[in-house]
Amino acid sequence: AQSVTQLGSHVSVSEGALVLLRCNYSSSVPPYLFWYVQYPNQGLQLLLKYTSAATLVKGINGFEAEFKKSETSFHLTKPSAHMSDAAEYFCAVSASDYKLSFGAGTTVTVRA
Amino acid sequence: NAGVTQTPKFRILKIGQSMTLQCTQDMNHNYMYWYRQDPGMGLKLIYYSVGAGITDKGEVPNGYNVSRSTTEDFPLRLELAAPSQTSVYFCASSYSSGLGSNEQFFGPGTRLTVL
Numbered sequence: 135a136q137s138v139t140q141l142g143s144h145v146s147v148s149e150g151a152l153v154l155l156r157c158n159y160s161s162s163v164p165p166y167l168f169w170y171v172q173y174p175n176q177g178l179q180l181l182l183k184y185t186s187a188a189t190l191v192k193g194i195n196g197f198e199a200e201f202k203k204s205e206t207s208f209h210l211t212k213p214s215a216h217m218s219d220a221a222e223y224f225c226a227v228s229a230s231d232y233k234l235s236f237g238a239g240t241t242v243t244v245r246a
Numbered sequence: 247n248a249g250v251t252q253t254p255k256f257r258i259l260k261i262g263q264s265m266t267l268q269c270t271q272d273m274n275h276n277y278m279y280w281y282r283q284d285p286g287m288g289l290k291l292i293y294y295s296v297g298a299g300i301t302d303k304g305e306v307p308n309g310y311n312v313s314r315s316t317t318e319d320f321p322l323r324l325e326l327a328a329p330s331q332t333s334v335y336f337c338a339s340s341y342s343s344g345l346g347s348n349e350q351f352f353g354p355g356t357r358l359t360v361l
Contacts, residue, residue, distance in 0.1 A: 143286060168349065170352075175355075176354060176355075177250070177336055177352035177353050177354045177355055178336070178338075178352040179352070180349045180350075183349060224289070232277045232279075232294065232296065232342060233291065233294070233304075234291075234350060236288040236289040237288055238286055238287060
């Protein structure tokens, strides 16, 4: 079975500071990994995904994530936070064609 | 394209009442899903469908039923509402290419309260 653990349910950063959201996965087969973002009162939107083509994945809105097999991690970063980055972020793993397992989510607050 | 649409946006039910949450997608996706989202718990899969006429249980199917008569529609039925079903419900869809890497597209959600 596949699962992900997101470290930290809440992250607070200053505008312009680095955003780092941590995700560790467990999978018995090579995984596909995803980061989704959820803005208040909206559905989830894909930020980026890892599909084994490249270990450093670039997504929308300046986010990127690095797949590290040795650490079973897929941490999400953004060099400079913007007020519009305030949202909840979910890491997810899939090892099949259709089932996703989501982490508990990390809420990001951006301070002016 | 409207993507994935859900109705209603909000609903308050009394214990024991029934309702159907509607979900429609216009992307011709073969896979569709229902999730529930509870605070601090992420999303849990309730039911999914790999095509018209085919449905299967997810992690938390008790108290729910689904049907998939067309590619576009995937309604979720609550027969006897209970307070434990108070949650935000999301419908999603995806296209299967056999690679396991396809993103799911989510609707805006239905916020359900059972009192």
